[in-house]
Amino acid sequence: MPRISQSVRAVYFDAVGTLLFPEPPAPVIYAQIAHQHGLPISAEEVRSRFWAAYQEEERADHSLQWRTNEDREQQRWHRIITRSLAGVADPEACYRELFEHFARPDSWRLATDAQDTLTQLQNRGLVLGLASNYDHRLWKVLAGFPALACFHNRVVISADVGIRKPGREFFEEAAQRVHCPASELLFVGDDRANDYEGALQAGWQAILLDPQGRHPDVRSRIKRLAELLE
Ligand SMILES: [Mg+2]
Incomplete structure (x- = not known):
């Protein structure tokens, strides 16, 4: 069972498919x-x-x-x-x-357990960030979700960085924002290649959000965000 290891100081989340979902699809x-x-x-x-x-x-x-x-x-x-x-x-x-x-x-909905999970992780002293392969539209979307204000200036968008996930430089930029070495960073996302494997290749820890159980060979995966609290 994946748990957030003691060495983790900051957790970055993917946006689409992890915290935010198009509604209607x-x-x-x-x-x-x-x-x-x-x-x-x-x-x-x-x-x-x-x-x-x-x-x-x-x-x-x-x-x-x-x-x-x-x-x-x-x-x-x-x-x-x-x-x-x-x-x-x-x-x-x-x-x-x-x-x-x-x-x-209003074209998006937040994962049902996102707000509670983010609040509890913050209460445990973890620094939280958002790291997305998206464009400037994400800023407008985020403005409509007060629950995501916890990311403050730790919103990393690929179109701004110039390199997208799974590129190593993207993860390096995210690491710099929180002044943490890669080994103390955890990435949580729903895309195996871009999030999970990209983070591991950059030296981060990683957990795959796999709600439908499509990746049984991935060691570190969860079906719901709330499992991060276990
Ligand atoms: Mg995603």
């Missing part, structure tokens, strides 16, 4: 927008197109050695949205609507 909202633009497509079909487009952008970033910036993030989402909704009458309008949709706090 992304394929549902994509399908709604597609319908409004003349493409009758199911959320299931969107999900499969989205996943293929998303993976292609992951490969593109890998070939760029994980370099990123605001332009690259907009390009990523433009490609993912237009591929997911291929066949709509006005792909540019769909892109703008969806890009803006996910900049609004």
